[in-house]
Amino acid sequence: MIRMPGIIEVRDLNVATDRQQILSNVHLTIKENAVNTIVGPSGSGKSTLIRTFNRLTELYPKLRQNGQVLFHGKDVRDYRVISLRRRIGLVFQKPNPFPASIYDNVAFGPKLHMKLTRTKLDEIVHDSLVSAGLYDEVKHLLDKSALELSGGQQQRLCIARALAVQPEVLMMDEPTSSLDPIAKGKIEDLMMELRNQYTVVLVTHDMGQANRVSDSIDLLYNGRIVDYDKAEVMKMPEFEQAKHFVMKLAK
Amino acid sequence: MTEADFPAGRDLAGYESKYDRRVISDMIVRIIGYVILAFMSGLLLAIVGFVALKGLGVMTVKMLTTVGNTQTGGLANAIAGTWELVLTGLLLAVPVGMFGALYLSEYSSRVSGGVLRLFVDVLTSIPSIVLGLFGYLVLVIQLGLGYSLIAGGVTLGVMMIPYVLRISEISYSNIPRQTREAAYALGADNFQISFRLLIPQARAGILTGVLLAVSIAAGETAQLLYTALFNNGYTTSFLGQPVAYLTYVVYYSLQQNTVYARSMAYSAALVLVTSIFSILLVSKYISRIR
Ligand SMILES: Nc1ncnc2c1ncn2[C@@H]1O[C@H](COP(=O)(O)OP(=O)(O)OP(=O)(O)O)[C@@H](O)[C@H]1O
Ligand SMILES: [Mg+2]
Numbered sequence: 252m253i254r255m256p257g258i259i260e261v262r263d264l265n266v267a268t269d270r271q272q273i274l275s276n277v278h279l280t281i282k283e284n285a286v287n288t289i290v291g292p293s294g295s296g297k298s299t300l301i302r303t304f305n306r307l308t309e310l311y312p313k314l315r316q317n318g319q320v321l322f323h324g325k326d327v328r329d330y331r332v333i334s335l336r337r338r339i340g341l342v343f344q345k346p347n348p349f350p351a352s353i354y355d356n357v358a359f360g361p362k363l364h365m366k367l368t369r370t371k372l373d374e375i376v377h378d379s380l381v382s383a384g385l386y387d388e389v390k391h392l393l394d395k396s397a398l399e400l401s402g403g404q405q406q407r408l409c410i411a412r413a414l415a416v417q418p419e420v421l422m423m424d425e426p427t428s429s430l431d432p433i434a435k436g437k438i439e440d441l442m443m444e445l446r447n448q449y450t451v452v453l454v455t456h457d458m459g460q461a462n463r464v465s466d467s468i469d470l471l472y473n474g475r476i477v478d479y480d481k482a483e484v485m486k487m488p489e490f491e492q493a494k495h496f497v498m499k500l501a502k
Numbered sequence: 503m504t505e506a507d508f509p510a511g512r513d514l515a516g517y518e519s520k521y522d523r524r525v526i527s528d529m530i531v532r533i534i535g536y537v538i539l540a541f542m543s544g545l546l547l548a549i550v551g552f553v554a555l556k557g558l559g560v561m562t563v564k565m566l567t568t569v570g571n572t573q574t575g576g577l578a579n580a581i582a583g584t585w586e587l588v589l590t591g592l593l594l595a596v597p598v599g600m601f602g603a604l605y606l607s608e609y610s611s612r613v614s615g616g617v618l619r620l621f622v623d624v625l626t627s628i629p630s631i632v633l634g635l636f637g638y639l640v641l642v643i644q645l646g647l648g649y650s651l652i653a654g655g656v657t658l659g660v661m662m663i664p665y666v667l668r669i670s671e672i673s674y675s676n677i678p679r680q681t682r683e684a685a686y687a688l689g690a691d692n693f694q695i696s697f698r699l700l701i702p703q704a705r706a707g708i709l710t711g712v713l714l715a716v717s718i719a720a721g722e723t724a725q726l727l728y729t730a731l732f733n734n735g736y737t738t739s740f741l742g743q744p745v746a747y748l749t750y751v752v753y754y755s756l757q758q759n760t761v762y763a764r765s766m767a768y769s770a771a772l773v774l775v776t777s778i779f780s781i782l783l784v785s786k787y788i789s790r791i792r
Contacts, residue, residue, distance in 0.1 A: 307687060337689035347680040350703060359698070360688040409684070416688055 256324060258283040258420060258450050259304055259339075264318035266299055266308065266474075273299050274474045277318070281420070286442055286451045288461045291471035297454045298344065300471065301422045304452070305339040306332055337364055340418035344425045344454075346405035348397035348412070353380075353389050356397045356408055360416040375415055383411035384441050403434025410441070421445060422452040427460065439464050550775060557772025560765030566773070571734040572755045573763050577770055579736050583746035584774075586737060587730060588719050590655025591662050595715055599666025600708055604696055606667075607674035626664045630724040633661055638728035649744040651737055654730030661725060662715035669714065673707020674700055706788055713785035717778045723749040748774050 259281035266274040274296045281287045281304075289297050302308045303320050306327055320327045327335055337360075348356050357376045361367060367375070376393070380386040385407040389395070397408055406426055413421060423442070427435040442464050445451055455461055461468050470477045568576035602622075606615050637657030647653045677700060685699050701708075731744035732754075748770045756767035 305687060307683065310683065310686060333689045333691055335689075336687055341687040343680060343684065343687075345680065347678075347684045349681060349684065349699065359685070363688060363690050363694055363698075412684075412688070 256321070257281045258323065259452075260319075260321040260324075261300075261303075262319040262321065264300075264303065264316070264320060266296070266303065266314055266316045268313050268315070272474060273314070274303075277471075277474070277476055279469060279476060281450060281452055282467065283450050284446055284448075285466035286446050286453055286464050288453045288455060288465035288468045289471055290455055290458065290461050290468060293456070295471045296474040297471050298424050301341070301424060301452055301454060303327075304420070304422065305336045305341055307336075307341065333364075337416045338418050339420045339422065340413035340416065342406070342409050342413050342421070342423040342426050344428060346402055346409050346429070348400070348405050348408050350396065350398055352394045353397050353400070353408060354393040357411050357415045360412060364416060379411040379415040380408075382414050382441075382445070383407045384437055385411055401434075403430045403437070406430060406434070407438065407441075410438070418449065420450045420452060422454075424454045425456060426453075428456065435460075550779075553768070553771045553775050556768035559768075561769045561772060565766070565769050569735055570751075570766065572732070572751055572766065573758060573760065577748065577751060577766065577773060579733060580746040580748045580751050580770060581773060583730070583733060583737055584720055584748045586651055587654050587658055587726065587745055587747055588716055590651055590740070591659035591719055592712065592716070594656055594659030595662035595666050596712060599663050599711065599715075600670050600701070602663070602667045603670035603674055603708075604700065607671050608696070608700070609692070622664045622667055625660070630661065630722055631727075633657055634725040634728045637725060642729055647741060649729065649731040650742060651730070651740045651745050654726050654745050654747075657725040657729045658719050658722060661722065662719050665715035665718065666708070666711045669711030670704060670708045673704040673710075676707070677703050706791070710785045710789045713781050713788070717781040717785075720778055720781075721749060721774060723747075723753055726750065 257280035259279075261277050261279040261281075264274055264277040264279075265272070277300060279289075279300075289300065291297050299308065299314070303316065304322070304327065308314050308316060309332070322330065322335065322339065349359060351359075354376055357379050358372055361372060361375050377386065380389065385404060388404060389400070389408075397405065400408060406429075410421075410423075410426070427438050430438070439460060442451055442453060446466070453461075453464065470479050565576045566581070567578055569579045570576045602618065606618060610618065634657060637653055637660075641647045641653040641656060642649060681703075682695060682699065685695050690698070726745075726747055726749070730747060732750050733744045733746040735746075737743045737745045751770035752767050752774070754767075755763040755770070758764065
């Protein structure tokens with residue numbers, strides 16, 4: 252009997268440029284209907300790692316990649332990139348709404364993939380904004396420019412925009428790094444709610460957040476996944492700086 | 503100013519003299535700025551004032567509404583012909599400029615982009631009389647289009663391409679990378695990114711480029727001398743008829759020795775300057791709001 256794999260499996264993944272090894276021999280399992288968190292210091296390769304899942308790394312021809320990322324057991328490169336990206340959504344580190352109305356931001360994704368009636372589209376926009384916990388704040392201003400929203404509202408709009416195409420996996424790259432504690436709290440509550448319907452991949456610097464919301468935590472350090480449970484690994488000098496992360500991870 | 507604003511004692515001298523030098527160099531820069539500004543506004547005022555003075559004195563409603571032949575009659579055919587030529591030029595310049603710019607900013611490789619940019623730059627630097635000659639030899643003679651709206655408009659359009667293209671390119675490349683990535687991450691393909699994100703986002707910039715091209719094209723003469731010729735009446739088809747245009751009236755009627763012909767030239771100049779100014783004002787307004 253083979254072991255039930257995760258919804259995403261990373262196998263011996265290497266990503267490099269001509270000058271720099273960014274990810275080295277990464278193995279990782281993303282479990283379905285859970286909040287899978289990746290932590291690690293700045294520059295350790297977290298964003299690059301999750302961008303290999305939806306092949307966004309292909310927008311940068313300088314990045315060379317080998318090894319495998321499997322989605323439902325099939326290499327991501329064997330999917331049509333369009334359907335792969337619809338099924339694995341990404342919320343970026345910095346809020347990046349389109350310079351358009353709130354409505355058009357959320358409707359952009361669904362309109363790419365389907366011909367929809369106005370009523371159906373209205374319904375998708377409504378449901379996505381509700382799921383992202385933004386609906387009550389913007390229900391009367393759907394025609395307002397997204398750029399006029401606060402940073403926290405913009406980030407929740409980006410979450411709504413990602414949810415609108417009904418992905419299976421929602422990846423969030425430090426979604427709260429530019430937000431105040433209240434906005435942050437709202438997004439953390441949201442992540443725990445979303446795990447019932449979606450698979451969440453969270454990247455964060457924030458150890459407190461990782462401990463609050465995660466079902467599993469992986470530590471990425473210098474492009475490698477570090478097994479922070481193994482004491483002898485942690486004694487190795489090259490992980491000196493990672494200790495700061497690990498101490499806080501220990502429950 | 504209180505004592506506390508400056509360090510006390512010996513240091514004070516050095517501090518103040520440095521401060522003075524900065525004030526003086528600041529003042530020199532500002533004076534040079536004012537001189538240039540005064541010179542430019544004087545020049546502009548002189549040209550516009552001259553045209554207005556000469557033009558307004560002889561301008562009548564009849565001048566604007568009747569057909570003329572550069573000696574007698576009015577400017578109506580030349581006004582209509584100018585816009586017909588410019589609009590025909592746009593039919594060529596807008597698609598080529600808009601999509602050429604999209605290709606340059608999004609999809610070109612370093613080599614193909616470099617080559618295209620070089621072509622565009624060379625095109626900008628070709629003297630307009632040479633373009634006119636090219637239009638004459640290739641369009642009028644070789645392709646047998648004759649003196650026509652097509653021949654004149656296309657020759658004018660070739661000259662407009664670089665303006666539309668370069669300004670569109672700037673407005674595409676001003677769209678942040680993160681915005682594009684957001685669209686890619688939702689599963690958009692290149693075609694959808696172009697038509698649903700980039701072109702709508704850049705439309706104010708594209709329009710600014712179009713208006714600039716229009717304002718320059720409306721004032722061109724040399725491309726049209728050998729391709730549009732002139733028409734004593736209205737031009738009603740793309741082929742088979744030459745076309746009247748305002749710059750020709752300015753150029754030709756001014757050389758005539760009747761007072762009326764010269765007043766036609768001044769009126770034509772005034773109509774041109776007023777239209778071009780209005781177009782530029784509109785384009786300034788558009789680039790301000792977006
Ligand atoms: N397209 C690229 N071209 C060249 N180098 C890159 C590229 N993308 C990432 N890198 C390099 O890879 C390393 C990891 O970057 P990455 O953005 O994945 O780190 P991160 O863990 O997300 O950091 P942060 O927490 O600051 O966001 C960095 O040294 C970065 O310079
Ligand atoms: Mg990052």
